[in-house]
Amino acid sequence: MASRVSERGQITIDHSARRDLGVQTGMVAYQRVVAGRLEVVFLPAPHRRSLAGVLHREGEEPKVLTRADVEAAVAEAVAEEQDRRVPSAG
Numbered sequence: 001m002a003s004r005v006s007e008r009g010q011i012t013i014d015h016s017a018r019r020d021l022g023v024q025t026g027m028v029a030y031q032r033v034v035a036g037r038l039e040v041v042f043l044p045a046p047h048r049r050s051l052a053g054v055l056h057r058e059g060e061e062p063k064v065l066t067r068a069d070v071e072a073a074v075a076e077a078v079a080e081e082q083d084r085r086v087p088s089a090g
Contacts, residue, residue, distance in 0.1 A: 030075045034082070041078050043071070 001014040013023065026045030031038060065073075 028071055028075075030078055032079065032082075039082070041082070043074050043078070 001017070003012045003014070005011055017023075021042060023042050024045065028043040028045075030041045030043055033039070
């Protein structure tokens with residue numbers, strides 16, 4: 001399926017592709033260019049309930065992360081994983 005790029009640089013992802021990939025409203029689309037192509041990795045939507053502080057050592061203050069902190073960490077991990085999978089050119 002082909003789609004046109006809008007004036008704002010947006011495209012529509014085909015319904016069957018969204019279904020096959022499990023893409024849902026609220027997911028974060030992490031984008032990067034790999035070998036001249038656009039690669040998009042969909043990250044799950046944030047949980048509705050916070051688990052902040054569940055895993056910490058007794059006597060320590062739990063570190064509370066913002067959504068931006070978590071998204072940045074996940075995006076970095078995804079990029080590192082993709083770098084390991086994609087052979088370097090040269």
